[in-house]
Amino acid sequence: MDFLPALPQGHYRQLGVVLRAAISGERAKNLLLLLKEAGLVWATAAGAASGRSRLSGVTEPLVWGYFTLYRSPRRVYVREVTVREDFWTLRQNPGKLRAALEICADAARFSLPGHPPAEVLPILYWTLKALEAGTEPAAVRLRFLYRWGMALGIVPGLDRCSACGKPFTQGFLTLQGLLCTACAGPSPATACLPLGEKELNRLKKAVMLSGKDFRNESFCRDELPLFGKVSTLLTRLIENSV
Template sequence: MSDQRQGLHKGTGVILKRDISPEGNINLLCLLREKGPIWVSLPGGAKGKVRLGGSTEPMIWGEFSLHRSRSRDYLKEVEVKQDFWKLRSMPEALMTSFRWFRLLGDVLLWRQPVDEVLPVLYWSMELLESGSDPIGVDLRFTWRLLNALGIAPSMKNCDYCGADISCGVWRDNGFVCVNCGDGDKKLDLSISILWIFSPQSAIRGKKLSLEARNSILSVKPLLVENFKLLS
């Protein structure tokens, strides 16, 4: 459980979402280290009463100075560490990032620290900004997020018998070998395994062929099914 004491405090992390009320108040959904997802408020922020400018945009990573009252947290200052400015001009990569932000807002519990998720998100965004194929990076992010939450399927071993797999069958929220999944649709997992487990440097700026993209797109929806295990 994150610290609930009132008063001034700081947190490092990222802005996932920004809402502006009819009164001109800004509300930010932030994912912060040791605090988890929290909403912070900036009264009058959209009317120029508080000059924080672009530091209240989604995708901003930084250190957030906050004041906690009985009912909410208020934003006092942001020290921007990374703005991913180049990524904002890359349409497919940008949309991929925003899908991740919506997903995190949906599956993570409010004020429950999930520090393992922050590096998964940061380095996935770094890959997108480097020009890596968004389809491959999206798969990598999805599996690594599931792994951080403890619900990722094994990509290398059969869930039933433990045999090594590079071609598998989806069954019971995991992959099984072709022998254990006899008769069901087989999927080539080799490209997906490469993108999930390769070092960051090996896939930075790397593009996928149409065939490789289609291979990954056949695997990714199956992984997404495991988010239902959180409900």
């Protein structure tokens, strides 16, 4: 992968986050950044793999801040990082860290170089905040995928049919969207999840609560398999579209 932003040669300062970091050569790191204006960018942080470098601690995944970059004709270099949030407590918990890195991997898969939707960075930021607060990871991932899909304009609302637009209380989540019983037809597609009123209400709770209420919500164990199945379908829906 070789993501070069559509920026002319020169210096830039952009808000963003490190999604992935890999050691490159003797002491450099290659970083996959998600930036507010440039979208996904691979950048090289020279010397950052050395513990003595001032870039070493600030070029780890989940670090948020302002990245000072230099775009040469061939690649992008990270010159400096002004950290706004390093999610230190999230990193100290292996389970939460794993969930956070999985979500960063989703964010990388669903983003493109160029101009991302304005909501994308805040969605990722508040997703990591919810994980940090201890909200159930399956619910956090579902909310992240749903909101990301909404920002990209491809995930359907939860209260009406994607095909005919009629409001409903039960339906089928498919790769064509959320369909009412009539639009789904007599033998719905195989990648299809029936959602009754109870399931739709559980999903609405996970995706519609305010950020603060969501972080305080304790989801019960029997809701989690539903969240997992819906997340799998949402992933496919988003992947098909980007």
